Structure formats: structure tokens, C-alpha cells
Amino acid sequence: MLKKNDIIELNITSATADGSGVGKTDEGIAVFVPLSAVGDFLRVKILKVKKTYAFGKIEEIITPSKDRTEPDCECFSKCGGCVWRHIKYSAECDIKSQKVADAVRRIGGINTDIKPIIACDQTERYRNKAQFPVGRDKDGNLLIGFYAFHSHRIVNCSDCSLQPKIFSEVIEVTREFIELTNASVYDEQTGKGRLRHLYIRIGEKTDELIVCYVVNGNGIKGEDILVKMLRERISNLKTVIFNSNRENTNVVLGAKNRTAYGNGYITDELCGLKFKISPFSFWQVNRSQAERLYGKAREYANLSGNEVLLDLYCGTGTIGLTMAKDCKKLIGVEIIDDAVKDARENAVNNGITNAEFICSDAANAAKELEQNGLKPDVIIVDPPRKGCGEELVNTIAEMKPDRVVYVSCDPATLARDLKYFDALGYKTVEVTPVDMFPKTAHVESVALLTINTIL
Numbered sequence: 447m448l449k450k451n452d453i454i455e456l457n458i459t460s461a462t463a464d465g466s467g468v469g470k471t472d473e474g475i476a477v478f479v480p481l482s483a484v485g486d487f488l489r490v491k492i493l494k495v496k497k498t499y500a501f502g503k504i505e506e507i508i509t510p511s512k513d514r515t516e517p518d519c520e521c522f523s524k525c526g527g528c529v530w531r532h533i534k535y536s537a538e539c540d541i542k543s544q545k546v547a548d549a550v551r552r553i554g555g556i557n558t559d560i561k562p563i564i565a566c567d568q569t570e571r572y573r574n575k576a577q578f579p580v581g582r583d584k585d586g587n588l589l590i591g592f593y594a595f596h597s598h599r600i601v602n603c604s605d606c607s608l609q610p611k612i613f614s615e616v617i618e619v620t621r622e623f624i625e626l627t628n629a630s631v632y633d634e635q636t637g638k639g640r641l642r643h644l645y646i647r648i649g650e651k652t653d654e655l656i657v658c659y660v661v662n663g664n665g666i667k668g669e670d671i672l673v674k675m676l677r678e679r680i681s682n683l684k685t686v687i688f689n690s691n692r693e694n695t696n697v698v699l700g701a702k703n704r705t706a707y708g709n710g711y712i713t714d715e716l717c718g719l720k721f722k723i724s725p726f727s728f729w730q731v732n733r734s735q736a737e738r739l740y741g742k743a744r745e746y747a748n749l750s751g752n753e754v755l756l757d758l759y760c761g762t763g764t765i766g767l768t769m770a771k772d773c774k775k776l777i778g779v780e781i782i783d784d785a786v787k788d789a790r791e792n793a794v795n796n797g798i799t800n801a802e803f804i805c806s807d808a809a810n811a812a813k814e815l816e817q818n819g820l821k822p823d824v825i826i827v828d829p830p831r832k833g834c835g836e837e838l839v840n841t842i843a844e845m846k847p848d849r850v851v852y853v854s855c856d857p858a859t860l861a862r863d864l865k866y867f868d869a870l871g872y873k874t875v876e877v878t879p880v881d882m883f884p885k886t887a888h889v890e891s892v893a894l895l896t897i898n899t900i901l
């Protein structure tokens with residue numbers, strides 16, 4: 447019988463989607479081993495044993511997998527960000543494709559064509575947004591970095607490989623400022639202290655940079671010195687904002703922004719349109735890959751110019767707006783009021799006049815639109831992780847669109863919803879996984895459904 451602290455030899459034969467390798471013992475117990483790779487032959491120390499599975503850690507790599515590569519980030523396995531830095535990108539893409547295929551087949555019970563994953567050309571420094579918690583360790587040393595996996599312990603990280611180099615320079619300036627002025631830093635335990643988070647965004651196309659400090663209060667002492675230091679050192683700095691968050695909460699941003707320099711926002715481009723981005727706006731974190739995701743969604747929507755297009759969970763309107771000129775009428779639905787305001791402004795700024803945005807829960811708005819007799823030709827959905835749910839799927843089916851394009855960030859809820867659609871006559875024609883977040887456990891997918899089984 448396997449027990450804690452046993453040292454065993456193990457072949458890693460599969461991988462979980464969240465970054466563990468898995469091997470089976472002779473008795474058939476599945477052992478999950480973080481940071482292992484399919485094809486590894488390992489000596490493993492058992493840390494925890496359950497009835498049918500166990501957890502272990504690598505003691506020694508006896509024979510490495512051919513998929514292995516040297517992790518190249520100082521924070522890997524310390525911060526909660528990347529899980530696939532120890533294997534080659536092609537192996538990571540295989541795991542992600544498999545995750546989507548497994549979900550669709552096992553959870554959805556759907557037999558459909560799973561297309562090759564749209565891999566990301568740029569697997570490093572692709573993020574355009576970062577949030578760094580600021581704090582001190584028990585000896586009073588300054589920490590600016592990330593939370594460790596599943597915890598609120600801050601791990602210093604001076605240069606995250608997923609983020610542009612310039613973000614590291616902003617961290618450095620912030621660090622120097624705190625040390626120079628002995629600025630007050632927030633303590634999560636006591637709720638005391640000022641500076642909580644450093645939040646940065648960059649326009650990938652425009653190179654405009656927004657730096658936002660989240661403060662437990664209205665601002666911090668020596669603020670003008672900080673702004674001056676940033677302006678001197680960060681040449682593409684566009685604006686500096688102080689965000690006020692006095693709540694004892696995990697939510698990073700508070701409700702109030704005060705602009706200390708610049709005009710409070712940056713702009714960026716997506717699929718040829720211009721978008722205004724403030725700290726509150728939803729904006730795709732990997733812009734270039736979002737263009738490819740939207741490109742696939744556009745291909746699936748197959749618009750000819752005459753359609754009514756309903757874009758549910760539209761955020762700041764990006765997916766629908768990039769297709770507005772190809773349809774007769776666009777209706778977007780989004781629950782966050784500020785995002786809806788941004789969507790309307792984005793339409794105006796891009797000269798789009800056939801778009802309308804509704805601030806509402808997607809299921810409620812769809813029900814109301816359906817009762818008012820709306821018959822969209824194409825419906826796009828892009829829900830958060832919990833998916834659309836049965837009620838919304840029913841309403842969509844009642845509206846009888848020719849096509850549904852489902853953009854999903856969670857294969858499991860996508861699969862569940864595809865099953866609901868299937869029972870109502872909407873067949874999944876194909877699913878394309880898209881890797882929006884290389885090195886991390888996340889995988890996005892886009893699915894085409896149609897009422898017409900003969901395409």
C-alpha cells in the first residue's frame with residue numbers, strides 16, 4: 447500500500463490541464479506530480495495519499511521526457527502564473543487541444559470536428575496588463591510581485607517573462623520611490639498601510655502606457671515625486687492614475703479613480719478599430735491573439751451584410767464592433783454599466799452607427815428580446831467561466847438564429863452548453879481551440895453551431 451513519504455519510481459504517462467504530470471503505480475493508483483512531463487521516468491516522493499490517487503513531488507529525474515525544456519523565468523513554480531515552462535510549446539498545445547477535445551466528448555457527449563489549435567506566435571511577453579500586489583515580508587522587506595499559487599503570500603518578481611520589459615522598469619521606479627520616501631505599504635492582515643497594488647497596461651499597437659496605483663486612501667505621500675520619477679524614466683508613459691480601494695477585499699480596483707498625470711486612458715487598436723482603455727475597461731490581455739480569435743469567430747459568423755447580429759456578454763463591444771460593418775444591425779448585451787458606456791463610445795469613435803448596446807444580464811435581455819419578436823440571424827456568446835447555462839441556451843434556440851458562435855474560456859462549461867444546444871437541434875459543426883495564454887493553464891475555444899445539419 448502506498449503511503450506518505452514513500453519514494454517510488456514512476457513513468458509519467460499523461461498530464462492534467464492545470465500543469466501536473468500523472469503516472470500510475472503498479473496497484474493502479476494515479477499519482478499527480480507537479481512540474482513533471484509526459485515521458486519522464488522519475489523518482490517521486492509521495493506527499494499525500496487518497497483512495498484512488500495520490501500526490502507526489504519529483505525527487506530525481508531518472509530519464510527526462512523529450513518534451514522537456516529548461517524553465518527560463520525566475521518566478522516559475524513560485525508565482526501562480528505559468529504552469530508550462532518546463533515543456534516545449536508544441537507539447538503544451540497538444541495538452542490544451544486534448545483538454546478541449548476531452549471536454550467536448552466526455553462532458554458534452556458531442557462527436558464533432560476539433561480543429562487544430564490556433565497557437566500563439568509570441569509565447570513570451572504577450573500580456574498587455576499586469577497587477578502587482580505590494581507588501582512587506584515579516585522582516586519588513588519590500589515585496590512587489592505576484593501571489594504564490596493558491597495563496598496571498600507575495601513573491602517578489604522583478605521581471606515576469608509574460609509581460610513587456612517596460613513593466614519591470616515601472617516596478618523598479620516604484621520600488622526606488624518607496625525606498626526613497628519610505629512610503630506606506632498595505633498590510634492585508636491588519637488592513638493598515640497605503641499602497642496596495644501597482645496596475646499597468648500598455649497599448650500593444652500604440653505603445654501607450656497607463657500606470658495605476660491602488661491605494662488604501664486617496665493617495666500617497668510624495669505622489670508628485672513618484673509621477674516625476676515615472677515621467678523621467680518611462681518614455682512612453684501616457685497617464686498615471688490613483689485608484690482608491692479602502693475595502694478589505696480580494697478585488698484589486700476600488701470604485702474611484704483620480705488622474706494624476708495625462709488624461710486617464712490609453713488607446714489601442716484591434717482588428718483595425720480604435721479602442722479607449724481605462725483601468726476599468728475590459729480589454730483582451732493578449733491583443734494579437736485576440737485578433738486571431740475574433741478572426742475565427744468572424745469566419746464562423748459568416749456575415750453577408752444583411753444580418754441582425756446579437757453579441758451576448760459583449761464587454762466593451764469589441765467582437766461585435768469588429769463585425770458591425772458586415773451586418774445590418776448589431777445588438778450587444780453586457781452586465782457591467784461602465785463597459786456598456788465604453789462600448790457605446792467605441793462605436794461612436796469608430797463611426798459605427800448600426801450598433802446598440804443594452805446593459806443587462808444576458809439571459810434576461812435575450813428573453814426580453816425574444817418576447818419582443820427579435821430574430822437575430824447570428825448570435826455570438828462570450829460568457830465568463832460559468833458559461834451560458836440552460837436558460838439562456840433555451841432562449842437562444844427559441845430565437846432560431848441560423849448560426850451560434852460560442853467563444854469560451856472554459857472547455858467544461860462550453861461542453862455542457864453544447865449538449866443543451868444539441869438537445870434543441872443546434873449541432874456543433876466544429877470547435878477550434880485557441881491559445882490565448884501560452885505557458886499558463888488557460889485555453890480558449892470557439893465553436894460554430896447551426897440549426898441546419900447539412901452545411
Ligand code: SAH
Binds near residue numbers: 729762
Ligand atoms: N466579448 C468581450 C468580453 C468577454 S468577457 C470581449 O471579447 O472583449 C465576458 C463578459 O461578460 C465580461 O465583460 C463580463 O462583464 C460579462 N458578463 C458577466 N456576466 C454577465 C451576465 N450575466 N450577463 C451579461 N454579461 C455578463
